[in-house]
Amino acid sequence: xxxxxxxxxxxxxxxxxxxxxxxxxxxxxxxxxxxxxxxxxxxxxxxxxxxxxxxxxxxxxxxxxxxxxxxxxxxxxxxxxxxxxxxxxxxxxxxxxxxxxxxxxxxxxxxxxxxxxxxxxxxxxxxxxxxxxxxxxxxxxxxxxxxxxxxxxxxxxxxxxxxx
Numbered sequence: 480x481x482x483x484x485x486x487x488x489x490x491x492x493x494x495x496x497x498x499x500x501x502x503x504x505x506x507x508x509x510x511x512x513x514x515x516x517x518x519x520x521x522x523x524x525x526x527x528x529x530x531x532x533x534x535x536x537x538x539x540x541x542x543x544x545x546x547x548x549x550x551x552x553x554x555x556x557x558x559x560x561x562x563x564x565x566x567x568x569x570x571x572x573x574x575x576x577x578x579x580x581x582x583x584x585x586x587x588x589x590x591x592x593x594x595x596x597x598x599x600x601x602x603x604x605x606x607x608x609x610x611x612x613x614x615x616x617x618x619x620x621x622x623x624x625x626x627x628x629x630x631x632x633x634x635x636x637x638x639x640x641x642x643x
Contacts, residue, residue, distance in 0.1 A: 491553035496562040502549035509533045509544040512559060520560035520589040524618065531617035534590035535559050541597040541613075560589040568599045568638060575634035576627075583621035591617050595631045604635055 491502040495516065502511055512518040512535070521544055524532030528543035535544045536558040563569030572592050575581075582588045591614060598605055598613045605613075610631045619627065 491550050493552040493555045493557055495557045496559055502552060504548065504550040506549050507545060508535070508547045508549055508552060508557070511549055512544060518559045518561055522586055522589060530587070531590040531594065532587050534593040536593055536597055539597065539600065541594040560593060563592065563596055568596055568634070571634040571637040572596060572599070572630070575630040575637060579626045579630040579633060581623055581626040581630040583623050587617055587619045591619070591627060595634065599635055599638060603638055607632065
């Protein structure tokens, strides 16, 4: 699979961070990412798609990876937190989260950044209410919600300025 097409041998395949990957059909995507590919920014939180720590982008949409079987990913494109730093939106988010000191323990941040990345890809200047709506499914046990909101707002502001 070099063009995002489906596998011809019956084994599911997808594109993960610009690499073609053969998948174990019954293995959850999270375990493929962490255990087989060493992409450990994606976290195991609850295993029930309820906390958001395992969020990745699948065909540009923020999705949980903890309970998603690899068989559902044949021919799809997956982007993990490791891959967003080189993108202007990812760079703005990383900078804004640091400037706002939005991370305390940091366990939830990769998943939050993936949802924020998907949002800012589609909406360059989202309202605070919209940011809250998008991040509502994420659990931050440290209670850093306000700095996280400020960081996403700051990143949006950085992206709205020429040369940022």
